[in-house]
Amino acid sequence: MEINKQDFSSPDEASRLADCDEVLLNYLMREYATKLKRLAYLYTNDHSESEDIIQEVFVSCYRNLSKFRNESNYETWLTRITINKCKDHLRHWSIRNLIYMPLKHLVKTEDSAEKHYIHSENSKEILKQISLLSHKFKEVLILYYFNDMTMQEISETLGINHNTVKSRLLRGKNALLKNLEGGNHNGTL
Structure with missing residues (x-):
């Protein structure tokens, strides 16, 4: 239009x-x-x-x-x-200091209460760890994994080079995984 x-x-x-x-x-x-x-x-x-x-x-x-x-x-x-x-x-606002709620929309209703609880705890930890990442990694991870944008779309949206997006995505994912493993987190992305 x-x-x-x-x-x-x-x-x-x-x-x-x-x-x-x-x-x-x-x-x-x-x-x-x-x-x-x-x-x-x-x-x-x-x-x-x-x-x-x-x-x-x-x-x-x-x-x-x-x-x-x-x-x-x-x-x-x-x-x-x-x-x-x-x-x-x-x-x-000091959002970083808040306790994060789980991503309820990712939990299937037919899962057992135990699976629901585990998923809820994993979601809380993942959101917490994403919030602790530097802003440049956080925004690329959010746009790529949660907003389903391609690297080219992220590049255009943020006004940064395509290779910079690739680098930030890889570094952000590695930092997130390292933080999750360091926190004895059992979930996966």
């Missing part, structure tokens, strides 16, 4: 432009809100905070639609905004 805003010059057309922005925003929200919320949750590990961040993302998106330069696709642009909002959030 491409909208060429330069085609609007009269007041009637400007009104249509505002309508187009709203239509585009609604489309972007339907298309990407769930994925962006998951990304925000992986950064913050808090559902209500991730919802607040996504609201900020779409407010920022709406305010800046006219500035979108089509140098990337909307998903990459929104992902970059989300990451920046998450970084701002982490700078303002």
